[in-house]
Amino acid sequence: MTGWWRDFGAARFGRPASPRPIVRPALLARLDQAFAEPGQEDAVQPVVTVVAGSGAGKSILLAQWAEARRAVMVQLDNGRVPAAGDGAVVVLDGIENLPLDGAGWRRVVELVGVVPLVLSGREPIPVAAVDRLGAGHLVFAEDETYQVLAAALADAAGADGLAPDLHLLTGGWPALVGLAAAWLARLPMPERGTSLRQLARVDEPLQEHLVGVLLQTLHHDEREFVRRLAHLPAIDAATADALDLTEDLGGLPPIVLPVIGSGGRYAVPEPLRRTIQQRLPLAEHERRALLEAFQGM
Structure with missing residues (x-):
């Protein structure tokens, strides 16, 4: 559920448009054949x-x-x-x-x-x-890793130089590729290659590390938005407005994603919630107040 996105939604809050999932023709054809x-x-x-x-x-x-x-x-x-x-x-x-x-x-x-x-x-x-x-x-081929990275960076040439290392470091695991691509897209171009190679020396689970470094690249309002959303069920835009969560729900993949088949609701994916709650803790009285406001709607 996380990270391989291409051209989705309008640019808002000064950010480029969020990308859509890449299409995987061989797997779709295999399902068709069955x-x-x-x-x-x-x-x-x-x-x-x-x-x-x-x-x-x-x-x-x-x-x-x-x-x-x-x-x-x-x-x-x-x-x-x-x-x-x-x-x-x-x-x-x-x-x-x-x-x-x-x-x-x-x-x-x-x-x-x-x-x-x-x-x-x-x-x-x-x-x-x-x-x-x-x-x-389901793991990505190197070309699919490149597609995800090129979409995130909006830079085919830059992605071409980084994709082999990204694929090797992540093993092509889709969630890791998506998180790393979103993180690299927020770094200054000259820092991307060095930062990517440093992942080889990470001594904690790579997904937890990537969530952490991606959160560090968010601006203050984005971090506060994700900090609260990580404690909530899926919400739609009207609920977000009522709770004074002012960021664009569709603007922060892969740490905020649409819930499939839910009619416009978004959530922090379950595997990332615990890490985000640990990295961006919410005081217990804030958490209770947030949940009470949500349940009272």
Whole structure:
């Protein structure tokens, strides 16, 4: 869910436009192939599983594919599995939120083989599948790392010189590439190469380090915005205004991202919340007041 973005939204607050996710044609084609044959009424419907850790880009990839395919995509953050019909492929993202002994997982088992399904999560999914995509399929190729960096820097030549080192240092892991690209984009051009190479000497988890250095590049209002948003559920622009969070919700990827399928709500991605809360702590009375204001709306 984080970081590989290209030309999204209007420039606001003196910042360049935020980038959109890059398109990954080979993976989209692979998903297409799994559902290429139209299902017969009495045929067993195909199931594809997508399993990888946080930050692999599962949700973004599947949202792109679901939109193009007109599939039904559901984020299972509340543990509820929806009814499905009309023969459409159903994408269930966040399977790890369904305990294996719970009603939600039993509903998934009932759907397997009956409805064409894509099941996505962070842990192995114990169902028979016609195809299984894992972390090794989702990591970026070097060219994709270059695309992310070129979009973030708005500088193809500069990205060409930095992309090989960035790819090597991050292993092509999408979340790390996105965080590093956003950080480099905020540095003065002459400092980018040296700063990037210094990542090789980082002795803490690279994601935590990149969140920290990216937060340091934010101006004061941006930091205060992220500091508070890291304690809130997903919010829309009207809620942000009511809470006096005056920054542009869409202007700070990959540390503030749209929640897929939520109709214009944004949030700090779950894997980054803890790090941001630690790096930009909020006093307990401030946190309580913020949550009370949110809950009272």
